Amino acid sequence: MSTHINAQDGDIASTVLMPGDPLRAKYIAENFLENAVCYNTVRNAYGYTGLYQGKRVSIQASGMGIPSISIYATELITEFHVKNLIRVGTCGGMSPQIHVRDVVIAQSASTDSSIINNTFGSGIYYAPTADFTMLMKAYQAAQKLNITVKVGNILSEDRFYNDEMDRQKLIDYGVLGTEMESAALYLLAAKYQVKALGILTISNHLVTGEETTAKERERSFNDMIKIALDTAQTA
Ligand SMILES: O=P(O)(O)O[C@H]1O[C@H](CO)[C@@H](O)[C@H]1O
Ligand SMILES: O=c1cc[nH]c(=O)[nH]1
16 A cells, blocks of 8 residues: 555556546446456545456556656555556647547657756756657557557646647647656656556647547547557566
């Protein structure tokens, strides 16, 4: 048991999918896992462990933003011996190459968060990066499932509502979209020498104003979840 996760030693698998939304954790457990057991309800940050194609996997809600995912990722790694963390989240499209319902694999995560400076001090602009083998497996899983994915740099922002950023410059430099957690997940994975990857679904587009319907979101979320669970099979 840790401060925010009310589980016993052994309750959590070595590979954990991390959606921001607790109800997405429930949805994944109920629709994709066999024999799923809920191990955490503290703060309604649901955590489940079950079987996917015979392999044990857990789903732990991370909450929104870098402070929240940092709590859950740190406790999963340091208290529950988790070795592989796969974020499954929504993302706002920024690049014109990106459209709603696309699945994006975050190869790297730029950030405006102070976590980099707070970790390394001023003058070092550390680049939070996905685990390459996990990224490769996710890419191959997507190909096998016939799901097109885009791979590249994303932005992990501190603020959801943020009109004070030069987004066009980031787009010009190849940033595909924005979310709020992956940079911290990659930083913590590097710190503790475990593997992490962010797989994201474009839910809206910040430049074009495109939105997804609830039905469309469900279908495209399922693509992202299948890729993540397939990746978990060999993680
Ligand atoms: O859909 P999730 O995983 O919560 O991710 C995105 O959605 C939330 C904002 O609405 C932030 O957490 C952002 O990163
Ligand atoms: O952080 C996020 C996530 C989804 N869509 C956005 O616009 N921002």
